[in-house]
Amino acid sequence: MNFLGLYNYWVFAVLLMIGFYAVVAKTNLVKKLMGLSLFQAAVFLLYITMGKISGGTAPIIQKGLEDAVFSNPLPQVLILTAIVVGISTTALGLGIIVRINEEYGSIDERDVQESDRR
Amino acid sequence: MTTLFGVFLLTLLVITALAVVRARHLVVAVMLLGIFSLLLAVNFVLLDAADVALTEAAVGAGISTVLFLGALALMSEREHYGSSRPWLSLVVVVSAVLVVVYATFDQPRLGDPEAPVLNHVGPWYLEKTPEYVDIPNVVTAVLGSYRGYDTLGEVFVVFTAGIGVLFLLSAGPGAQNNGRRRAVAEKKIGLRDERLLHVIGQLVIPFVLLFGLYVQFHGEYGPGGGFQAGALIAAGFILYALIEGEQRALEALPQGGLNFLMVGGALLYGVVGLAGILLGSNFLAYSVLAQDPVFGQKLGIILIEAGVGMTVCGVLLRIFHAFACRERIR
Amino acid sequence: MSSIDAHLPVLQVVVPLLVAPLVTILRPSGLAWAATTATSFMALMIAVGLTAGALEGDIQRYEVGAWAAPYGIELAVDSFGALLLLILTGASTFALLAGKASLDQQIESGRQPLFFSAWLLVLAGLAGILVSADAFNIFVFMEISSLASYVLIAGGPDRRALPAVFKYLMMGTIGATFYLIGIGLIYMMTGTLNLADIQVRLVDVAGLRPVVVAIGFITVGLGLKAAVFPLHVWLPNAYNFAPHAATVLLAACAAKVSLYVLLTFDFVVLQPVLPEHDPHFGAFLMPLAVLGILAASAVALFEPNLKRLLAFSSVAQIGYILLGASMVSLPGVTASLMHMFNHALAKGALFLAVMCLATRLPSLELDDLAGAAKRMPWTMAAFVVGGLSLIGIPGTAGFTSKWYLISASLEVGGAGGWLLIGVIVTGSLMAVVYIWRVVEAAWFRVPLAEPTEVREAPALMLSVTWLAAAANVYFGLSPWLQTTLASNGARMLLGEAP
Numbered sequence: 011m012n013f014l015g016l017y018n019y020w021v022f023a024v025l026l027m028i029g030f031y032a033v034v035a036k037t038n039l040v041k042k043l044m045g046l047s048l049f050q051a052a053v054f055l056l057y058i059t060m061g062k063i064s065g066g067t068a069p070i071i072q073k074g075l076e077d078a079v080f081s082n083p084l085p086q087v088l089i090l091t092a093i094v095v096g097i098s099t100t101a102l103g104l105g106i107i108v109r110i111n112e113e114y115g116s117i118d119e120r121d122v123q124e125s126d127r128r
Numbered sequence: 129m130t131t132l133f134g135v136f137l138l139t140l141l142v143i144t145a146l147a148v149v150r151a152r153h154l155v156v157a158v159m160l161l162g163i164f165s166l167l168l169a170v171n172f173v174l175l176d177a178a179d180v181a182l183t184e185a186a187v188g189a190g191i192s193t194v195l196f197l198g199a200l201a202l203m204s205e206r207e208h209y210g211s212s213r214p215w216l217s218l219v220v221v222v223s224a225v226l227v228v229v230y231a232t233f234d235q236p237r238l239g240d241p242e243a244p245v246l247n248h249v250g251p252w253y254l255e256k257t258p259e260y261v262d263i264p265n266v267v268t269a270v271l272g273s274y275r276g277y278d279t280l281g282e283v284f285v286v287f288t289a290g291i292g293v294l295f296l297l298s299a300g301p302g303a304q305n306n307g308r309r310r311a312v313a314e315k316k317i318g319l320r321d322e323r324l325l326h327v328i329g330q331l332v333i334p335f336v337l338l339f340g341l342y343v344q345f346h347g348e349y350g351p352g353g354g355f356q357a358g359a360l361i362a363a364g365f366i367l368y369a370l371i372e373g374e375q376r377a378l379e380a381l382p383q384g385g386l387n388f389l390m391v392g393g394a395l396l397y398g399v400v401g402l403a404g405i406l407l408g409s410n411f412l413a414y415s416v417l418a419q420d421p422v423f424g425q426k427l428g429i430i431l432i433e434a435g436v437g438m439t440v441c442g443v444l445l446r447i448f449h450a451f452a453c454r455e456r457i458r
Numbered sequence: 459m460s461s462i463d464a465h466l467p468v469l470q471v472v473v474p475l476l477v478a479p480l481v482t483i484l485r486p487s488g489l490a491w492a493a494t495t496a497t498s499f500m501a502l503m504i505a506v507g508l509t510a511g512a513l514e515g516d517i518q519r520y521e522v523g524a525w526a527a528p529y530g531i532e533l534a535v536d537s538f539g540a541l542l543l544l545i546l547t548g549a550s551t552f553a554l555l556a557g558k559a560s561l562d563q564q565i566e567s568g569r570q571p572l573f574f575s576a577w578l579l580v581l582a583g584l585a586g587i588l589v590s591a592d593a594f595n596i597f598v599f600m601e602i603s604s605l606a607s608y609v610l611i612a613g614g615p616d617r618r619a620l621p622a623v624f625k626y627l628m629m630g631t632i633g634a635t636f637y638l639i640g641i642g643l644i645y646m647m648t649g650t651l652n653l654a655d656i657q658v659r660l661v662d663v664a665g666l667r668p669v670v671v672a673i674g675f676i677t678v679g680l681g682l683k684a685a686v687f688p689l690h691v692w693l694p695n696a697y698n699f700a701p702h703a704a705t706v707l708l709a710a711c712a713a714k715v716s717l718y719v720l721l722t723f724d725f726v727v728l729q730p731v732l733p734e735h736d737p738h739f740g741a742f743l744m745p746l747a748v749l750g751i752l753a754a755s756a757v758a759l760f761e762p763n764l765k766r767l768l769a770f771s772s773v774a775q776i777g778y779i780l781l782g783a784s785m786v787s788l789p790g791v792t793a794s795l796m797h798m799f800n801h802a803l804a805k806g807a808l809f810l811a812v813m814c815l816a817t818r819l820p821s822l823e824l825d826d827l828a829g830a831a832k833r834m835p836w837t838m839a840a841f842v843v844g845g846l847s848l849i850g851i852p853g854t855a856g857f858t859s860k861w862y863l864i865s866a867s868l869e870v871g872g873a874g875g876w877l878l879i880g881v882i883v884t885g886s887l888m889a890v891v892y893i894w895r896v897v898e899a900a901w902f903r904v905p906l907a908e909p910t911e912v913r914e915a916p917a918l919m920l921s922v923t924w925l926a927a928a929a930n931v932y933f934g935l936s937p938w939l940q941t942t943l944a945s946n947g948a949r950m951l952l953g954e955a956p
Contacts, residue, residue: 044148063239071266083269111203
């Protein structure tokens, strides 16, 4: 059980790795952006995991539930903001890729570099 | 049992993420990314984060997928090269991750009630919200009031992305004047001829919009709020655009209206904040908005949530149309 | 109604933030420019007001939403923050005032309102970082400023701006996400996001692994955003291909704001808590600083393009700023903060001069500069003044911080101290050479076609450029303002009473 309690964090680490790998190693710009999305999503998992309390429930105080245990609302608020930041970055990144494709006729880093060298 | 289900879901999450990176066809990768977001959302439900789950489902699986597809329609959908220097990248990445794993061993375990996170600021919100703000959903209270300044920032992040995409796409060979854009929009008649989709659309879209409004105004009592509502309503209109064609979607909610939503929502939020100063308290202090401070808090939260919903909906639709009304350049 | 002074910290952010949406609907574009410039000037006035408060030695705090910290978000402006707010708002106002003609040349008028809106968002985002005392709030405003500065850079007319900005977006987002992971781990161990509260609560968990790893993530993440060598690779092209006016703004302050966060985190939050933090911080950053100064200056020696040359020089200057900070001594940190101010003055003047040149020259390759001094004597003279300040000639602002840096190195003592002095002197000599390359091209190289007549940059642009050049001399002869703010800021960072 003790190690199972860290499983979420390890998955966070592995997702981080997968996303980071795509950003660093892929040359297709759309793929890089997807990697960035995965990378950011991993962080969502980190925050939400730390706010969870055993036997708890979502932090919505209702009648008849007065003595329930609630998970921490704060990390959830932070991640709501982070999700918004993530989609904003993705949208802007896609806008740039569309323009790169129009100017260079390719969405691959190598082609872009090649065509500027000439 | 829940723990085991969680472990199962998380493992699926890792597998999906790997599949996203490995898929050579980008449309396939986008779909997998959508599935990834849904799985993540289910995970958030297990971790008691209903609001976050709703947002991740609406944004990650919905909006993000649509935006990726909208952009991919303008470019090559295949990945032509593999990875560059994969081993070197792998070494860098794995070593970074080992550091993270190393850190985990001193971390509090999942759900440990003794963890610092669960014992300082967090419980204060749970304890004081009934007294100060008196709305059931503490997440909304923190989002709208205690950390309302962050949320103001969040709205402006979305706004920045909106004007950024519009600015970027107003240049280049794909950019057109209004007449040309109209012609492109008219050509994209969507799936109007597919009878089945047409009927399903007519049935579903009103409910999506209604649900969006419900989420907007019910955010104080249950999971939801301006951001989720904005994303849902935008999704409803995007669905309409996909089925009925661009032109009809633009007729239903024209660009000018979207601009108004985009600008108006952000300004509404700011003005509510400034009202706090004018009424003798601090920026974004809602207690002074009404005689009864608790009612003032409620009023403030309703107003800013409306602002959030407007801006998010306006920006997302504006971005969608910017991609959809563009011509593919060969 | 409470006095407006009390609200200055939040108004510093909110004024440009709320004008930004309005600017998008202003037509014609000249009106959008005027509104943006006026707002930027107002932000400058607010910054002056905050500086006046900071000079009295108190930290101006503000509770947003009237919620007390750590439950609500707290803002705090100290001397260090005020120093950078002055740089930020000043650079923005100068760049906008001077940049009208250049922007008209580079960006179609129909697109300008969106561009100016993004400009105000950069201003608001960076100001938001500087006034905030909340770790997560800093992240939010970091994202506003980053996304908006991607937009500014993408406004550059050359198509190469697009890959440059995509690279910046990737590296910037990774940097910001690293920072987010770092504060997540710290939040996990302390349960709070308020910087002062983190410091208090970190004592109990100081030695634990998540905290150590968190410091690593925060340092690397902010290092990426601040273009600390060798994480600077996004910077040269981003600065080079941005519209000239935007380069003035970004070069003067964008990277420095990330450095501000890094120094605040390291000194104010971590240092009092972690006993071994000082030596680690110094040992990690000093080699990077030294390498950054030497390597980036060396690249600038051979760079054929004027704007890229100055961009590499910026990477080197970030090295000087870090060098001072990594000494972890009062003179060192003071020198570091002063150099932020002085470098902003020098680089601001230089990039303004570049903007003037660009209005008349076919390109900014050094080869095309041949004969520029004959056609644009006033512009080139302002360039030289800025260049002298960059090198650190006595009588210019740049000299004062180099002087402080050298005396701080003397205090380090021993062979190490002399080595550092050697690095500073070598770096400055290299600056002499790369500035000379520009001067040589402009004055002594024979142009292909005989220069027909004197054709200076537009009057407004030129006069603002000269104002910036004159500021370099003024603050060189009378360095009271930046010295006071920097030494107060350094005392605060090192935990001594101001």
